Amino acid sequence: MSLRYSAGVLLFRRTSGLEVLLGHMGGPLWAKKDASAWSIPKGEYEPAEEDPQSAARREFTEELGLPVPAGDWTPLGDVQYGSGRGKKQVTVWAVEADLDPSEIVPGHFDMEWPPRSGRIQQFPEIDRAAWFTPDIALDKLGKGQRPFLDRLTQHLAEQALSPQD
Template sequence: MTDKRSAGILVYRWTSGKVEVLLGHMGGPFWARKDEGAWSIPKGEYEPDEQAHAAAAREFTEELGLPVPEGEWLPLGEVTYGRSGGGRKTLTVWAIEGDLDPDTIVPGTFEMEWPPRSGRKAEFPEIDRAAWFDLPTAELKLGKGQRPYLATLAGVITPQ
């Protein structure tokens, strides 16, 4: 099985001299009652013929319903996570400084069979809410595979 490739954008801002990041809570019934480890950088999969940069912008807008903030794209690199032998994903992320209002998101949706084995399809938001978090809190909220990006971000931005 080949690894899946995803790309995303981690928006950050400065508040009282500390950096905060915008994360999305994963939508759907599996994540509804979870908090720690149930948040994500806005991201999505792309095909080999698409550029990661373009996919990151497309997925950001699809997941949040907002345009990518204007500004410099700071490369945060690639992280591969998941289980060997299947289910592995390589994620490429950029950081962009911006100050978006989480209350204005209009999430994209996905369809899945729900309840399981019912034969019925239901539609769910890709991200059911978004929020700003300081880096220590974001470390708890993010899924484990995405946490390395927080340290990378802290190392490439200049404190204000």
């Protein structure tokens, strides 16, 4: 069993309340799904070749077609999920910034579709992005990524309680 590594950036903003930016996974397997079909912009990397923060920055840009907006990077740690050959360790940072989801220009991937047809088609990695409150985002995200929402809200709550300089 080999562990795969992934890194990402969870953008958040405070408008009338807290919101996080998620991307809906592209391709025909996700087209008609909503619950658990959204993701933090992230992607795989090889630890021997790239550090996780650089990978998170690169993958954000590849998936959304936009650079990570300027802001402080708050580490939200690692989560492991999946099993067997699909076991993955994901490392995520939170960045407070705004981004217009209508401006994304998603990267693409190739996939044989329909299955066993021999036809290779191209699909967007993320077919749309949107801002969600943490409660709604919990339903949208896959189970393995949900701990990052809890960590973000906990961090912001602790930050609000600490004295400001």
